[in-house]
Structure formats: structure tokens, C-alpha cells
Amino acid sequence: MSRRDKSQDMPRETRAPKGKPPWSAPVSLHEVPETGRHVELVADEATRAAVAQAIGVRDVPRLEASFDIVRQGRDGLHVTGRVSATVGQTCVVTLDPIDNEIDEAVDLVFTPDEALELPDDAASGRSRVAAEDAPEPLVGGGVDLGVVATEFLALGIDPYPRKSGAEFTAPAASDDTPKPFAGLAALKNLAALKNKQGGS
Numbered sequence: 059m060s061r062r063d064k065s066q067d068m069p070r071e072t073r074a075p076k077g078k079p080p081w082s083a084p085v086s087l088h089e090v091p092e093t094g095r096h097v098e099l100v101a102d103e104a105t106r107a108a109v110a111q112a113i114g115v116r117d118v119p120r121l122e123a124s125f126d127i128v129r130q131g132r133d134g135l136h137v138t139g140r141v142s143a144t145v146g147q148t149c150v151v152t153l154d155p156i157d158n159e160i161d162e163a164v165d166l167v168f169t170p171d172e173a174l175e176l177p178d179d180a181a182s183g184r185s186r187v188a189a190e191d192a193p194e195p196l197v198g199g200g201v202d203l204g205v206v207a208t209e210f211l212a213l214g215i216d217p218y219p220r221k222s223g224a225e226f227t228a229p230a231a232s233d234d235t236p237k238p239f240a241g242l243a244a245l246k247n248l249a250a251l252k253n254k255q256g257g258s
Contacts, residue, residue: 079205080108085127086200090135094128097139097203105204113212116146116155123207125164134169134193135201141210149221156221160214167193168201 083099101109101121110118125139143160 079202079208080112081105081121081204081208082202083204083207084198084200084202086198087133087135087196089200090127090129092129094126097125097127099123099125099203099207109208109211110146112208113215115215116148118143118145118211119157120144121207121211123164123203125203125206127201130167130169130193133196134167135196137164137166137168137201137203137206139164141207141214143211143214145211145215147216147219150218152221154221156219158216158219160211162210162214164206164210166206168196169193171195 081101083097085095085097089095099122101118106118106121109121110116121141121143123139123141125137128136130136141160141162141164145158145160147156147158148154149156
């Protein structure tokens with residue numbers, strides 16, 4: 059499943075937000091040599107609190123990311139790595155606080171915006187559209203690794219967390235629960251009793 063597919067299946071409150079990012083660690087294209095660059099990120103307390111609020115979880119006690127960045131052609135970047143975190147959530151069954159571990163692999167290609175704009179197919183009259191796994195656009199001539207880490211953290215969160223061993227049990231129906239056709243049966247019994255009395 060691609061990153062786009064996962065984000066569509068995810069509740070809106072657990073997706074990475076738009077606007078000003080809670081975690082920002084930009085790396086520009088010219089900062090990546092031909093031999094590549096390795097980046098280790100560890101979010102501080104203030105950043106973790108901002109991320110937790112942005113993605114709709116109780117807290118984020120730990121948030122780390124490791125990336126390897128290499129050139130993709132002349133103007134693009136290929137980013138691989140992992141995002142690792144401990145996320146505080148609430149069990150949907152018991153409502154107890156729980157901690158979940160997140161470990162998401164990252165593998166993205168970034169290219170300039172103009173490289174993503176495919177020309178129209180004049181012969182068929184149909185526009186050529188990018189595939190699901192099309193490259194991401196470079197923003198400001200680079201990649202914000204903090205944004206990438208936040209997005210993959212949000213995608214890795216269980217939207218319906220459960221405490222280990224917790225199971226939802228539906229309440230048992232009581233004897234007072236109305237039964238289908240009970241009223242109809244009562245009417246038939248009443249009619250039978252009246253016929254019997256009338257005949258006697």
C-alpha cells in the first residue's frame with residue numbers, strides 16, 4: 059500500500075496537518091553532495107508536543123528519524139530511511155492510556171515541480187496524469203525531513219488502538235427486550251379467547 063493509499067484510509071484527525079509544520083528540518087538540493095548525505099534527527103520535547111497535537115494523539119514520548127539522501131539525476135533527491143517513535147494513545151475498548159511503538163520505512167523520490175507537469179497527449183486528446191507512485195515535488199529547492207518524518211509517523215499510527223488482551227463485548231440482551239412478532243402473537247391469543255367465550 060502506498061503512502062497515498064494509507065492516508066486515504068486514515069481518519070482525518072490522525073493525518074499529518076497542512077500549514078506550518080510542527081517539525082521542520084529542511085535540506086536543500088545543493089547541501090547534498092554527489093556522495094550523498096546521512097541525517098539523524100531526534101525531536102526535542104517542544105517539537106514532540108507540537109507533533110502530538112498536530113496528529114491528534116495524547117503525547118509522543120520519543121520521536122527519531124534516520125535518513126540517507128542521494129542525488130536523483132541532476133535536479134532530484136532520493137530519500138530513504140526510517141521513522142521511529144513511541145506514541146501515547148487511548149484504548150478504544152477500556153479507555154486506558156497505552157503506548158504504541160511506531161517504526162515506518164521511508165523511500166521517496168523528489169523532483170522539481172516542473173518535472174511533474176506532464177504535457178498533454180495531443181494525439182489522443184487526453185491529459186497524461188502522474189501515477190500513484192509518482193515523485194514528490196521539491197519545495198523551495200529541497201526536502202523538509204521533519205515534514206517527511208511527521209507524515210510517516212501519522213501514517214504508522216493505529217487509528218483504533220487496543221490495550222493488549224482488551225476485547226469489545228456487546229451487552230447481553232435482557233429478558234425484557236422486546237421480541238419480534240410478540241405483539242402479533244398476543245393479538246392472536248386475545249382473538250382466540252374471545253371466540254371461545256362467544257361460542258360458550
